Amino acid sequence: MKKICAFLLLFSGLLLLSQVKVAHAKPARMLLDITDIQGLRKNQLVGYGLVVGLDGTGDKNQVKFTSQSMVNMLQQFGVTLDDRTDPKLKNVAAVTVTADIMPQAGKGQLVNVTVSSIGDAKSLRGGTLLLTPLKGIDGQIYATAQGNLVVGGIKAQGNSGSSITVNTPTTGTIPNGAVIEQEIQSDFIEQKDVILNLKRPNFKTARNIEVAINDLFGPDVARAQGQHRIAVAAPTDARQRVTFMSMLEEIEVELGRTKQRVVFNSRTGTVVMGANVKVRKAAVSHGNLTVTITESSNVSQPNAFGQGNTVTTPESSIYIEKGENPMFVWPEGTSLDVIVKAINSLGAAPDDLMSILQSLHEAGSLEAELVVI
Numbered sequence: 283m284k285k286i287c288a289f290l291l292l293f294s295g296l297l298l299l300s301q302v303k304v305a306h307a308k309p310a311r312m313l314l315d316i317t318d319i320q321g322l323r324k325n326q327l328v329g330y331g332l333v334v335g336l337d338g339t340g341d342k343n344q345v346k347f348t349s350q351s352m353v354n355m356l357q358q359f360g361v362t363l364d365d366r367t368d369p370k371l372k373n374v375a376a377v378t379v380t381a382d383i384m385p386q387a388g389k390g391q392l393v394n395v396t397v398s399s400i401g402d403a404k405s406l407r408g409g410t411l412l413l414t415p416l417k418g419i420d421g422q423i424y425a426t427a428q429g430n431l432v433v434g435g436i437k438a439q440g441n442s443g444s445s446i447t448v449n450t451p452t453t454g455t456i457p458n459g460a461v462i463e464q465e466i467q468s469d470f471i472e473q474k475d476v477i478l479n480l481k482r483p484n485f486k487t488a489r490n491i492e493v494a495i496n497d498l499f500g501p502d503v504a505r506a507q508g509q510h511r512i513a514v515a516a517p518t519d520a521r522q523r524v525t526f527m528s529m530l531e532e533i534e535v536e537l538g539r540t541k542q543r544v545v546f547n548s549r550t551g552t553v554v555m556g557a558n559v560k561v562r563k564a565a566v567s568h569g570n571l572t573v574t575i576t577e578s579s580n581v582s583q584p585n586a587f588g589q590g591n592t593v594t595t596p597e598s599s600i601y602i603e604k605g606e607n608p609m610f611v612w613p614e615g616t617s618l619d620v621i622v623k624a625i626n627s628l629g630a631a632p633d634d635l636m637s638i639l640q641s642l643h644e645a646g647s648l649e650a651e652l653v654v655i
Contacts, residue, residue: 313478313491313533317512320477321470322385327424327460329379331414333397333406333431339451340375341401348376348401355412375403379414379427381460385468392458395427405451407433416460427460471520475513476527483510486538494533542650544643546636553635556650564647 332351333340341348349371353363381395397411409431416425431454470476480487488506495504495514504514516526542556582593642648 310534310536312531313494313535314531316482316487316535316537317478317480317491319470319527320479321468321473324382324384325418325424325466327381327383327416327418329414329416329427331377331379331397331427332412333375333377333399333403333409334373334412335408335410336373336375336403336406337408338372339404339407340371340373341399341403342372343370345376345401348374351376375399375406375409376401377406377411379411379416379460381416381425381427383425383462383466385466385470387462387465389462389465391462393425393460393462395456395459397431397454397456399452403452405433406431406454407451409433409454411456411459418466422464424464424466425460425462427456429456429459431456471523472518474515474518476516476523476530478512478514480510480512482540483508484538484540485509487535487540488512488538490535490538491533494535495530498529498533543653544639544648544650545653545655547655553639559648559650561642561649562647564642564645 330351332348332355343349352371352374356363377397377399379395379397381393383393387393395411395416397406399406411428411431413426413428415423416427418424433451433454478491480491485508488509488511491512492504492506495512496502502515504512506512514530517523542559544556544559545554546552547554580595582595639648640652643650643652
């Protein structure tokens with residue numbers, strides 16, 4: 283009897299531990315991974331500049347603003363050109379320069395820049411960006427960029443006009459290529475509350491954040507103001523606020539239930555599905571038509587003593603082949619693995635996969651949200 287009681291006690295303990303593990307098996311993320319802090323967003327800068335040192339792959343003569351920009355730059359160095367002079371600038375390209383900087387970034391800090399051609403340059407490989415001011419939306423200069431480009435693409439062309447292009451040779455980057463000249467002011471320290479904006483709005487997640495913060499700092503410190511916004515009372519002293527934010531970084535929050543997504547990239551044909559995407563019971567059939575058109579010419583020639591003319595008549599041969607793809611049934615709650623295997627068994631391309639999933643969504647059988655980018 284004692285052994286049975288001990289066994290039951292051990293079994294109940296293991297069951298309790300398993301329940302505890304299941305209770306904590308819900309998806310959880312660090313607080314600042316799922317939220318943005320209002321007042322600490324990126325700021326975009328843009329500028330216009332010139333890339334020099336290209337090996338004959340720069341803008342052509344018809345791109346007038348490139349030669350005009352080069353003439354204006356030379357005048358600043360005391361080089362004056364006649365108005366009728368048309369410089370041949372095969373080694374120069376006009377470009378836009380973009381960068382993102384964070385508020386409170388100090389003077390002298392370095393940021394990465396992206397350089398993109400705006401003329402008809404064939405490639406920016408091997409080029410050097412000349413000193414370019416970068417402006418914000420208010421028109422003020424916040425950084426200056428200069429340096430050698432890193433270009434991941436390449437283009438080669440033969441004398442016959444045939445060419446091959448790998449990736450994009452007209453866009454490059456300059457790591458740490460811009461120097462911050464002016465700080466972007468932020469009222470983050472002066473604000474009474476720290477505002478947390480959820481990246482994926484959800485009422486349950488917002489409530490869990492409120493509870494987690496109040497459990498650590500006390501009641502009414504955090505106040506959920508909707509499915510996307512949580513206001514948190516914070517100290518206004520700069521040092522104390524930094525300490526407060528460091529404590530927020532360590533808070534782990536359970537996520538509320540969010541709808542799964544299927545993301546289509548219409549430009550590349552890429553399809554990405556979450557691991558928990560499921561479909562309700564549905565019957566699917568996907569067939570293709572292959573149309574083949576062959577063009578040929580027939581020559582009609584009169585006999586030796588005839589007075590007719592030789593005539594060439596076109597002849598078209600059209601053949602249509604219909605794919606024999608049978609209809610199959612997906613049972614209730616079919617998982618991602620089964621979906622992919624079934625569609626691959628049809629020999630479907632990514633475009634076919636998009637069509638099938640869109641049709642399932644319209645039929646109400648796909649338990650996911652479709653997103654096209």
